[in-house]
Amino acid sequence: MIRPHDSIIVQSLGRFLIPVIQLFGLYVLFFGQYGPGGGFVGGVILGTSMVLAILVFGHDASRSQLSKKALHGDGLGMLIFAGVGGLCLIGGGEFLNYAHLHIPGLEIAARRSLGIVLTQIGVAIDVAVTAISIVFSLSAEEIIEDSTNG
Amino acid sequence: MIFSFEIPLLILLLLTAAGAILVKDLMSAILLLGCYSFFLSLVWAWLGAVDVAFVEAVVGAGLATVLFLLTLFGTAPKDSRLRRPPPPMAALIGLPLLGILLLYAAKDLPQFGDPNSPANSHISPTYLEQSFHDTHTPNVVTSVLMDYRSLDTMVETVVIFTAGIACVLLLRRKAS
Numbered sequence: 001m002i003r004p005h006d007s008i009i010v011q012s013l014g015r016f017l018i019p020v021i022q023l024f025g026l027y028v029l030f031f032g033q034y035g036p037g038g039g040f041v042g043g044v045i046l047g048t049s050m051v052l053a054i055l056v057f058g059h060d061a062s063r064s065q066l067s068k069k070a071l072h073g074d075g076l077g078m079l080i081f082a083g084v085g086g087l088c089l090i091g092g093g094e095f096l097n098y099a100h101l102h103i104p105g106l107e108i109a110a111r112r113s114l115g116i117v118l119t120q121i122g123v124a125i126d127v128a129v130t131a132i133s134i135v136f137s138l139s140a141e142e143i144i145e146d147s148t149n150g
Numbered sequence: 151m152i153f154s155f156e157i158p159l160l161i162l163l164l165l166t167a168a169g170a171i172l173v174k175d176l177m178s179a180i181l182l183l184g185c186y187s188f189f190l191s192l193v194w195a196w197l198g199a200v201d202v203a204f205v206e207a208v209v210g211a212g213l214a215t216v217l218f219l220l221t222l223f224g225t226a227p228k229d230s231r232l233r234r235p236p237p238p239m240a241a242l243i244g245l246p247l248l249g250i251l252l253l254y255a256a257k258d259l260p261q262f263g264d265p266n267s268p269a270n271s272h273i274s275p276t277y278l279e280q281s282f283h284d285t286h287t288p289n290v291v292t293s294v295l296m297d298y299r300s301l302d303t304m305v306e307t308v309v310i311f312t313a314g315i316a317c318v319l320l321l322r323r324k325a326s
Contacts, residue, residue, distance in 0.1 A: 028204070032289065032292050033287045033288065033289055033292050033293075034287075034288050034289055035289060036200035036201050036203075036204055036289070036291075037201070037204060038201065038289075038291075038292050038295065038296070039296070040205060041201070041204045041205055041208055044205070044208045044209055044212075044213060045208055047213070048208060048212050048213055048216075051213070051216060055216070074311075074314065074315070074318075075311065077307065077311070078307060078308065078311050081304050081307055082304065085300075085304065095301070096300045096301055096304065098297065098300075109283065109284060109285055109286040110286060112284060112285040112286070112287075112297055113285055113286040113287055115296075115297070116285065116287055116292065116293065116296040116297055119296050119300060119303070119304075120292075120296060122307070123303065123307050126307050126310055126311055127307075127310055129314065130310050130311065130313065130314035131213055133314045133317065133318055134217060134313075134314060134317045135216065135217070135220065136322075137317045137318050137320075137321035137322050138217065138220040138221060138224060138317075138321060139220050139223075139224075
């Protein structure tokens with residue numbers, strides 16, 4: 001059980017920094033096709049911002065509710081990644097061969113680009129949820145009944 | 151010259167690594183390990199591997215430090231002091247010998263950035279030439295990771311997923 005930090009400096013800085021970090025994480029995630037970055041790093045940055053919210057504001061604060069809700073998304077990232085592969089199978093190609101995603105009006109290279117974006121989102125969700133979930137497992141005891149009972 | 155940034159960074163790396171091993175308190179060791187990861191990420195960025203530097207800075211210096219600290223706070227206070235037995239004689243003699251052997255073998259490695267080295271001449275030119283035409287993705291690292299080698303990436307994601315599930319199963323317990 002993590003209690004809120006009692007320093008006003010840490011609280012104000014956290015209030016200001018956490019949205020900036022989340023924005024930067026989204027930027028890294030979607031800019032990964034054009035520069036350094038990608039799904040893994042973007043997911044870790046997103047997860048770390050939520051971990052920072054837990055560390056600064058405590059488990060029960062309203063700002064930590066997003067992280068608590070994110071715990072329910074465990075496995076969603078894997079579902080997206082493998083689901084894109086399955087869609088390629090349905091389209092008549094090999095597993096994860098994005099050229100066989102059936103989207104009308106897109107040439108093959110654009111389909112591959114879209115497949116890369118989708119799988120990167122999958123990786124990001126998986127990594128972010130795993131980071132939050134490990135932090136919750138290490139720190140929370142009373143919080144578990146809340147999160148399992150809804 | 152080319153070594154002007156590398157030498158101080160590597161000295162800082164060695165100092166922080168040695169400090170993390172030699173320091174008496176586990177809390178200081180964790181923070182020194184975070185510093186070590188940060189300097190290592192600077193080294194990666196200096197060598198041009200910006201993606202790896204990103205991961206090292208975020209995971210090594212940020213997330214791993216938090217996880218270590220949470221684990222430390224979960225243990226009893228008396229466990230955080232270190233008792234250090236003296237190193238065995240075989241390690242004191244054998245490990246420097248191994249280091250000298252590795253340094254000797256490192257002379258045969260190709261030069262950094264050598265265009266004729268096997269890693270740069272076998273399949274990398276194909277990726278560099280074809281990837282933008284194939285995937286419309288300017289970053290070759292991303293297109294190799296997520297398209298040409300996407301099955302590997304998927305299995306890595308499965309590994310991370312499994313690690314998260316295992317942590318939940320092993321560590322979550324009801325308040326007693």
